[in-house]
Amino acid sequence: MRDELLQRAQDAVAMGLAAGADDVVASAGWGRSLEFQWRDDKVEKVQENTSKALRVALYVDGRFSSHGTNDLDPERLKHFVGEAVALTRAIEPDPFRKITPAELYANRPETELDLVDPNLTVDATDAMTREQRLDWIQRLHDAAHADESVISATSGMMDSHSLSARVTSNGFEGTMERTSLWFGAECTIQDGEKRPEAWRWIGGLHRDGLQGPEEVGAECLRRALSRRGQRKAESRKATMIVDPESGAGLIGRIFGALSAGAIQQKRSFLADKKGQQIASKVLTLTDDPLIPRGMGSRLYDGEGISSKRRTILNEGVLESFFVDTYYGRKLGWEPTSGSASNILFEHGDKDRDGLIADVGEGILVTNWLGGNANSTTGDFSFGMRGHLIENGQIGDPVSEMNVTGNYLDLLQRLVTVGNDPVPWSAFRCPTLVFDGIEFSGL
Amino acid sequence: MNDMPSTDPASVRALMDWFGVDEALLSRVLSEALSHGGDYADLYFEHSTDSSIAMEDGIISRASTSVDRGVGIRVLVGDQTGYAYSEDLSLPAMLGAARTASSIARGSTEVNPQDLTPKGHQQLYAIDKHWGDVGVAVKIPLLQKTERLARAQDPAVEKVVIAWGDAEDKMLIATSEGVLTGDVRPMSRLWCSVTAEKDGETQSNGWNIAGRHGIDWYDDERLTNLAEEAVARTMILFEAKRPPAGELPVVLAAGASGILLHEAIGHGMEADFNRKGTSIYATMIGQKVAEDFVTVVDSALHPYERGALNVDDEGNPTERTALVENGVMRSYLHDRISAQHYGVKPTGSGRRESFRHVPMPRMRCTYMENGPHTRDEIIESVDFGIVAESFTNGQVQIGAGDFTFYIKNGWLIEGGKLTAPIKDVNIIGNGPEALKRITMVADDMKLDTGGWTCGKDGQSVPVSQGMPTCLVSKLTVGGTNA
Numbered sequence: 001m002r003d004e005l006l007q008r009a010q011d012a013v014a015m016g017l018a019a020g021a022d023d024v025v026a027s028a029g030w031g032r033s034l035e036f037q038w039r040d041d042k043v044e045k046v047q048e049n050t051s052k053a054l055r056v057a058l059y060v061d062g063r064f065s066s067h068g069t070n071d072l073d074p075e076r077l078k079h080f081v082g083e084a085v086a087l088t089r090a091i092e093p094d095p096f097r098k099i100t101p102a103e104l105y106a107n108r109p110e111t112e113l114d115l116v117d118p119n120l121t122v123d124a125t126d127a128m129t130r131e132q133r134l135d136w137i138q139r140l141h142d143a144a145h146a147d148e149s150v151i152s153a154t155s156g157m158m159d160s161h162s163l164s165a166r167v168t169s170n171g172f173e174g175t176m177e178r179t180s181l182w183f184g185a186e187c188t189i190q191d192g193e194k195r196p197e198a199w200r201w202i203g204g205l206h207r208d209g210l211q212g213p214e215e216v217g218a219e220c221l222r223r224a225l226s227r228r229g230q231r232k233a234e235s236r237k238a239t240m241i242v243d244p245e246s247g248a249g250l251i252g253r254i255f256g257a258l259s260a261g262a263i264q265q266k267r268s269f270l271a272d273k274k275g276q277q278i279a280s281k282v283l284t285l286t287d288d289p290l291i292p293r294g295m296g297s298r299l300y301d302g303e304g305i306s307s308k309r310r311t312i313l314n315e316g317v318l319e320s321f322f323v324d325t326y327y328g329r330k331l332g333w334e335p336t337s338g339s340a341s342n343i344l345f346e347h348g349d350k351d352r353d354g355l356i357a358d359v360g361e362g363i364l365v366t367n368w369l370g371g372n373a374n375s376t377t378g379d380f381s382f383g384m385r386g387h388l389i390e391n392g393q394i395g396d397p398v399s400e401m402n403v404t405g406n407y408l409d410l411l412q413r414l415v416t417v418g419n420d421p422v423p424w425s426a427f428r429c430p431t432l433v434f435d436g437i438e439f440s441g442l
Numbered sequence: 443m444n445d446m447p448s449t450d451p452a453s454v455r456a457l458m459d460w461f462g463v464d465e466a467l468l469s470r471v472l473s474e475a476l477s478h479g480g481d482y483a484d485l486y487f488e489h490s491t492d493s494s495i496a497m498e499d500g501i502i503s504r505a506s507t508s509v510d511r512g513v514g515i516r517v518l519v520g521d522q523t524g525y526a527y528s529e530d531l532s533l534p535a536m537l538g539a540a541r542t543a544s545s546i547a548r549g550s551t552e553v554n555p556q557d558l559t560p561k562g563h564q565q566l567y568a569i570d571k572h573w574g575d576v577g578v579a580v581k582i583p584l585l586q587k588t589e590r591l592a593r594a595q596d597p598a599v600e601k602v603v604i605a606w607g608d609a610e611d612k613m614l615i616a617t618s619e620g621v622l623t624g625d626v627r628p629m630s631r632l633w634c635s636v637t638a639e640k641d642g643e644t645q646s647n648g649w650n651i652a653g654r655h656g657i658d659w660y661d662d663e664r665l666t667n668l669a670e671e672a673v674a675r676t677m678i679l680f681e682a683k684r685p686p687a688g689e690l691p692v693v694l695a696a697g698a699s700g701i702l703l704h705e706a707i708g709h710g711m712e713a714d715f716n717r718k719g720t721s722i723y724a725t726m727i728g729q730k731v732a733e734d735f736v737t738v739v740d741s742a743l744h745p746y747e748r749g750a751l752n753v754d755d756e757g758n759p760t761e762r763t764a765l766v767e768n769g770v771m772r773s774y775l776h777d778r779i780s781a782q783h784y785g786v787k788p789t790g791s792g793r794r795e796s797f798r799h800v801p802m803p804r805m806r807c808t809y810m811e812n813g814p815h816t817r818d819e820i821i822e823s824v825d826f827g828i829v830a831e832s833f834t835n836g837q838v839q840i841g842a843g844d845f846t847f848y849i850k851n852g853w854l855i856e857g858g859k860l861t862a863p864i865k866d867v868n869i870i871g872n873g874p875e876a877l878k879r880i881t882m883v884a885d886d887m888k889l890d891t892g893g894w895t896c897g898k899d900g901q902s903v904p905v906s907q908g909m910p911t912c913l914v915s916k917l918t919v920g921g922t923n924a
Contacts, residue, residue: 370837370846402920440687
């Protein structure tokens, strides 16, 4: 398959050049996934997906366009690429748009990232059988349904295997392959007139090292039961503890403002903050593309730039932006990479419960609900649910409240970072504790 | 809408030719899908083409196109689903996908599909020229004109990004119950994003106009309105503040405020959640849930709206469905599975993102009918509260009923008058409680022209929403504690 995809990408580069393009980037991809769902007393859904696709980016007379198709019939493909080149000629030249310089392809790391579990590939000899999968999700389901207040529980498992090949007219050639397995459950309980729901999904690139179905299902049920009697609390300024699974929803939002595109388009509240203390000293963030089995791990990025480990924030000081070649050229900045890989936090020494005991009083956020952030000004406002923290313990469940503020202020209010990041996320955020956050409720 | 044109069987035949299939082949694949038994099977053929162009820093600097095609094959056994798709439309590939989908049924008896007869349907979005026939040279001047208009609005305008997108989606559906129909669905959108600088401060915002329209719809008046609106929504942010935190009366402005209905009521009325008992509305059909003047509708029948649908993605005719009529919960939104479960007719709400996805009950165009009050009366009635005007996000928890929407622009009301603009604040409420708290509804219903997209279980579909001005007596507003 790898050779077939490389060949397809090479052929597409040749087709683009033959049609008159000056430079061509082609990516050929293939993916397969299997999905099983169980609800209440039986299988809900079985789905199997296999897809192939080709993308080409064209540089023609100083102009640029990109195109994708899954119609790989050779004659129609040739026509498609020819039309794409003609379309590119019809738009305007852009002096900043050039293919990635070949020197950025150099020094590609040779780290063994271990992104493929041989048990999850399409040709695995030891793949889970249909019966094993159904048994797995039924056990998941049963653990999530194990309380009389549960109205309905659905469990599922999905595994996938994908491969892509990238070839350019200026000498880049690379392939990436990965597998993944995700499973979990969601359940809904009766609680008076309300039917609060909760979910728990976990995953990884490999099957080993993951929790078993009973643990995951039980955690789902525990979360749902903890919602009984949830209510809106009084508006207040309070200490906020954000649990690891919710951290990405809050801190992940600043990454839009760290991109060169946002900065060049004047839509970043961090544009002029390089070298400044934008967060409290406990926040150190690293972009690390080279972690074995990391969800965001890669040897080269979407532009073919060789991967490097890089500090983004060092003890609260902003050190580096996400700069792609296009906006880098517009800004006159050296490209780094236009996109985040794995984001690592410098750890503290306690987990969530330890930090809750330390703060004594406050509000724990377990889920965000809607809301938005403004990358131009840093303003944000999110809906949430979670629990009151009283006497160092998790107290009554709260819901239907908002958290509102501005990131420039919020990041300075970060007082403690935990040691308990979510292992299966590319955004490895641990528990975070903030002081003096605005909650609105009653 | 009786004067709308309709399509005939010949147009379905044309789609069959496009996909290279005939009745015999379709029946062959349906038979294979039912080779292990099952109650029902369908084949969903799709060919979609997308084209987009963007203008940034004064240059039409990028364009893109895409083609996606394939067939999704579904087998149902009661409410159990087997699904597989093939991007290859050759018979062996389709038979392979049909066998995979058939694995949901474990029987040994083959079920015979009914004979297929092509059938046309209503036509809500006929356009003169297919998007595939509109060259990029025709579209570029629209972007350039909109950009010039936006820049001319205010000297503080620093950056303007104009984005254009058009698409055509051809679909053909054949079912084991003999339904054979197809649809050609156009879509287009023009987006204007603005960043302005004033006294060392930067603000950005934007607006877009969208629908199942052809190129002619984008006339000078619409481009002018788009540019004016995008700049006005940005400039007002320089004056805007955050409201105080806590529970306040919220006036929902006519138009985009339909997002409240979408989140607070619409999702909870999708019948899959009710069939599973996971919606807070699961037992409320026939109950009085709101004042008599509250009627909430989800309709596919508004011509050229994003949510307009000639026929749904299961081949069922579409309709206007009253969710709440004169304050009483009336009907869920059904797909085939839920309609069978409840023993009712499908409401034409079975939709899917593409041939890669199974259909689910989804909203189309959701809005509230006009009520007995006026906008002025409503604002005058509020001593201290806010007006919500434009929005950038919304979400709901189906079972708990908590919903949220994010206000990008709005106003503070003090003593029955609009006193100051507000911005960037989230609103959170509970569906059934919010319905009860709708105390006034005005007579100025309008559908929003912005391009809304609804996400559910990882599938996105285009929708529309609308609203007359109305008052919700209490919702929790994000903001700053005094």
